[in-house]
Amino acid sequence: MAGVASTGGAFPVFDLKNTNLPLLALQLKSADLAALAEELGRRLGETPNLFNHDPLVIDLGVLREADGAVDFAALIVLLRDSRLQPVAVAGGSPSQMEAALAAGLPEAPEAPAPKPRPVREVEVIKEVVREVPVEVPVAANTLVIDKPLRSGQQVYAKGGDLVVLAAVNFGAEVIADGHIHVYAPLRGKAIAGHRGNTQARIFSTCLEPELIAIAGVYRTTETALPAEVQGKPAQVRLVDDKLVMEPLKS
Numbered sequence: 001m002a003g004v005a006s007t008g009g010a011f012p013v014f015d016l017k018n019t020n021l022p023l024l025a026l027q028l029k030s031a032d033l034a035a036l037a038e039e040l041g042r043r044l045g046e047t048p049n050l051f052n053h054d055p056l057v058i059d060l061g062v063l064r065e066a067d068g069a070v071d072f073a074a075l076i077v078l079l080r081d082s083r084l085q086p087v088a089v090a091g092g093s094p095s096q097m098e099a100a101l102a103a104g105l106p107e108a109p110e111a112p113a114p115k116p117r118p119v120r121e122v123e124v125i126k127e128v129v130r131e132v133p134v135e136v137p138v139a140a141n142t143l144v145i146d147k148p149l150r151s152g153q154q155v156y157a158k159g160g161d162l163v164v165l166a167a168v169n170f171g172a173e174v175i176a177d178g179h180i181h182v183y184a185p186l187r188g189k190a191i192a193g194h195r196g197n198t199q200a201r202i203f204s205t206c207l208e209p210e211l212i213a214i215a216g217v218y219r220t221t222e223t224a225l226p227a228e229v230q231g232k233p234a235q236v237r238l239v240d241d242k243l244v245m246e247p248l249k250s
Contacts, residue, residue: 024051024054024055024056024057024084024195024196025056025057025058025059025090025196026056026057026058026059026079026084026086027059027061027062028058028059028060028062028063028070028075029062029063030063031063031068031069031070031071033071033074033075033078036075036078037078040078040082043216043218044082051082051083051084052083052156053080053083053084053085054083054084054085054195055085055086055087056079056084056085056086056087057086057087057088057089057090057108058075058079058086058088058089058090058100058105059089059090059091060089060090060091060092060093060096060097060100061090061091061092063092063093063096064091064092064093064096065093067093067095067096068096069095069096069099070092070096070099070100072089072099072100072102072103072105073103076103076104076105086105087105087108088105088106088107088108089105089106089107089108090107090108141157141159141160142157142160142161142162142163142178143155143157143160143161143162143163143176144163144164144165145162145163145164145165145166145174146165146166147166148166148167148168148169148184149164149166149167149168149169149172149173149174149188150169150171150172151169151170151171151172151188152171152172153172153173154172154173154174154175155173155174155175156175156176156194157175157176157177157178157180158177159177159178160176160177160178161176161178161179161180161181162174162175162176162178162179162180162181163181163183164180164181164182164183164184165183165184166184167184167185167186167187168182168184168185168186168187168188168190168209169185169187169188170187170188170210171188171210172187172188172189173188173189173190173191174188174189174190174191175190175191175192175194176191176192176193176194176200177193177194177195177197177200178192178193178197178200179192179200179201179202179203180192180200180201180202180203181203181204182202182203182204182205183204183205184204184205184206185204185205185206185208186202186204186206186207186208186209187208187209187210188209188210188211189209189210189211189212189213190202190204190209190211190212190213190236191211191212191213191214192213192214192215192236193214193215193216193238196215196216197215198214198215198238199238200214200215200238201214201235201236201237202214202235202236202237203234203235203236203248204233204234204235205233205248206231206232206233207225207229207230207231207232207233207234207236207245208225208230208231209221212236212243214236214237214238214243215238217238217241217242217243219243225245226245228247229245229246229247232247233247233248233249234246234247234248235248
């Protein structure tokens with residue numbers, strides 16, 4: 001779409017331009033909002049400030065075949081209470097999309113197809129990862145923290161990676177849209193790939209966190225870490241929607 005400008009004066013009052021913004025997507029698997037509220041509370045209870053009114057697309061692809069009714073007005077309120085801002089819907093049946101539009105949620109534009117990547121970047125062999133150093137590109141807008149983070153403190157690297165050169169103590173929280181590197185004990189919460197980047201990783205020279213998460217997949221201290229990574233140099237990555245922890249060897 002070409003820029004559209006007003007012509008009523010010497011200078012345009014506004015322009016309309018295409019944009020390509022990263023958005024979170026919530027895949028709705030049930031129209032039961034009570035169950036959704038319970039699940040949101042369980043997942044976000046550990047990190048109540050995880051979201052900051054982030055724009056969100058509601059994916060109705062799973063519910064399309066059932067063509068069931070969705071109470072979009074109540075759903076919008078529920079998501080806003082979780083500090084999420086629904087802005088559009090996608091993948092629903094014609095009746096679901098019509099109901100969403102009536103509630104103020106337009107259809108989301110189709111995202112461009114991702115560019116194919118070399119197989120070597122997709123297929124990760126565990127033995128190779130341990131024996132050969134993995135090169136992880138660092139974002140241009142990397143945030144570097146060189147002081148310890150105490151309980152109650154939170155740091156968010158928006159749009160990039162986070163590097164912490166001191167301890168992340170219990171009760172502290174580090175969040176990044178990209179990778180998280182902690183060159184010290186990681187005892188607090190670490191959330192990488194905050195906006196859905198499944199390729200994000202977490203690195204620490206001493207892994208003993210109360211919570212780790214990548215692209216919405218969580219693990220808390222309720223599940224003990226494997227002995228080979230507990231309190232040791234390790235990395236965490238996402239494989240088939242599961243968190244995989246591996247020791248880092250020099």
